[in-house]
Amino acid sequence: xxxxxxxxxxxxxxxxxxxxxxxxxxxxxxxxxxxxxxxxxxxxxxxxxxxxxxxxxxxxxxxxxxxxxxxxxxxxxxxxxxxxxxxxxxxxxxxxxxxxxxxxxxxxxxxxxxxxxxxxxxxxxxxxxxxxxxxxxxxxxxx
Numbered sequence: 001x002x003x004x005x006x007x008x009x010x011x012x013x014x015x016x017x018x019x020x021x022x023x024x025x026x027x028x029x030x031x032x033x034x035x036x037x038x039x040x041x042x043x044x045x046x047x048x049x050x051x052x053x054x055x056x057x058x059x060x061x062x063x064x065x066x067x068x069x070x071x072x073x074x075x076x077x078x079x080x081x082x083x084x085x086x087x088x089x090x091x092x093x094x095x096x097x098x099x100x101x102x103x104x105x106x107x108x109x110x111x112x113x114x115x116x117x118x119x120x121x122x123x124x125x126x127x128x129x130x131x132x133x134x135x136x137x138x139x140x141x142x143x
Contacts, residue, residue: 030135
């Protein structure tokens with residue numbers, strides 16, 4: 001069973017995690033997982049544009065960039081990772097299907113992964129998106 005939240009699906013495990021967090025536990029990280037469908041082939045096969053998009057997304061989300069690597073596949077597709085102090089942003093594209101798989105993982109409280117998400121989605125302009133947020137590293141926050 002799934003429920004919709006912020007345009008995406010949340011699993012029963014995530015629903016439980018949300019309840020547990022409200023009972024004195026906290027999440028060390030937030031992990032946004034994005035499935036983007038119906039994207040432009042030209043955008044998905046452009047490593048320079050994707051690099052700029054993810055680097056700008058990290059900055060807009062108040063993340064500190066440590067490094068990046070992008071690889072263009074032959075005959076098509078790109079995989080890219082931006083390593084940030086808070087964790088990472090990554091994208092894997094299949095231009096032949098108009099599909100991109102995106103991960104935005106942050107730790108700490110000052111980076112906003114949803115700002116990165118908004119920037120990336122505006123750049124990719126998918127026709128449809130499935131997105132979910134996972135709470136990572138759930139720990140006791142009491143003393």
